[in-house]
Amino acid sequence: MPKSAKISILAVSVVLVMGVFLGVNVHGVHASADAAQQGAYRQINVYGEVLQHIQSDYVVVPNISQVTDGALRGLIESLDADSSYLTPADYKAYKNDKAGKAQVGINVSKRFGYATVVSVVPGSPADKANLTDGDIIEAIGAVDTRDMSLAMIQKLLEGAPGSQLQIAVIRPHKTDPEKMTLNRVVVQEPQVAEALYESSTILYLKPMAIDHEHVQQIEQKLKGMNKAGNKKVLLDLRDVSSGDMDNAVRLANFFIGSGTIATLAGQTFPKQTFSADPMKTLTGSVPMVVLVNRGTSGPAELVAGAILDNKRGDLVGEKTFGEGSLQKTFDLPDGGAVILSIAKYASPSGKKFEDDAVTPGTLVASNTDVQGDDDEDEDVTPTTATATAAKPVLPTKKPVATLDDQLAKALELLKAKNS
Secondary structure (H helix, E strand, O other): OOHHHHHHHHHHHHHHHHHHHHOOOHHHHHHOOOHHHHHHHHHHHHHHHHHHHHHHHOOOOOOHHHHHHHHHHHHHHOOOOOOEEEOHHHHHHHHHOOOOOEEOOEEEEEEOOEEEEEEEOOOOHHHHOOOOOOOEEEEEOOEEHHHOOHHHHHHHHOEOOOOEEEEEEEOOOOOOOEEEEEEOEOOOOOOOEEEEEOOOOEEEEEOOOEOHHHHHHHHHHHHOHHHHOOOEEEEEOOOOOOEOHHHHHHHHHHHOOOOEEEEEEOOOOOOEEEEOOHHHOOOOOOOEEEEEOOOOOOHHHHHHHHHHHOOOOEEEEOOOOOOOEEEEEEEOOOOOEEEEEEEEEEOOOOOEHHHHOOOOOEEOOOOOOOOOOOOOOOOOOOOOOOEOOOOOOOOOOOOOOOOOHHHHHHHHHHHHOOO
8 A cells, every 4th residue: 555545544534533532523623613623623634644754754664553552552542541442452452351360459440651559448459469550560571561551451451360460660759660460369358447546535437448349338337427426536547549420429428418519511511410419418527537548539439529528527538539530432433432531520619539639738748668578477466545346447558567648637626526
């Protein structure tokens, strides 16, 4: 095929992708007076000229298909971490993927172009390998994660039970990637952890996911507060990143009796407002504090944002990760696809979680020092001397020492609140 024909085909393919991206067809472009759309399509000519120079003048004859795939992936991923471009081969594998496979217990997103660990499931292979939030997965197998879409990264992390996953991890303050092999297992999220403080007046709850099962567990524990004599709530959402937004709204409604919980809106997506239902509120007035950190993401951020903006309780800890959008898949004529974020969730004050995350009113850096110890297991002891019942089951890896200033500060704030 002549070079000029190849360039024409590539330019047409980019026009089709841009048509999906902007929500208009080619004829609509000529009729539209919108300056932003016209400007975007003028860039198609620039893109075609760049391709022509690459094809004609680059030091070697390039693989134009790879060049175009990279360009399209960069175009889509420049929007946000959750938007992806899938080649025809990727999309076929993506559609054939079956849910319920084994994994290693990592929740990931993309930051700085690479897969980044958002949170780790306690007791999972990733937890036992001492992976933690903020670690960067540079490669899966022999492929850099910057060359993969988030959708494909998440797919490759899964596999058959007992199969092995080879990854290269970049740790903070280390220059060389650490290569490791993890065995995939069927990971079970721990149940909601519960503890009592201040002569049982403070009920501490820690889910590891905001899904139906964990929210149901929290509901039952909140309903039993009066019988147990609990008067205050400490909700620990640190390193909680999995679940779904519907259950996040439901969980927030347990504590908020009126007003807005969150909104969802996009360029062409009609705005939805999720309002509190007084009939579903369980503890609408009891004093509460919510713990968050950089591993708090997505559904957990919705809950934290609702509590903060409604002045329902105090937030303690670190700025959250920043996730919260709704995706839609668009098929492409060549068999590929684009997954686009078509709407973003926002807190009652209008701050989009994906853009702004959630910043607690009381900032306390994490100083929990958890290290591996091959000789013996030790319990995590709460820093406060007022704990009177079961200790919180925090994510642990045979800790040798812990000092949880975030938990201590939360308990201090709660102790000062009037019941």
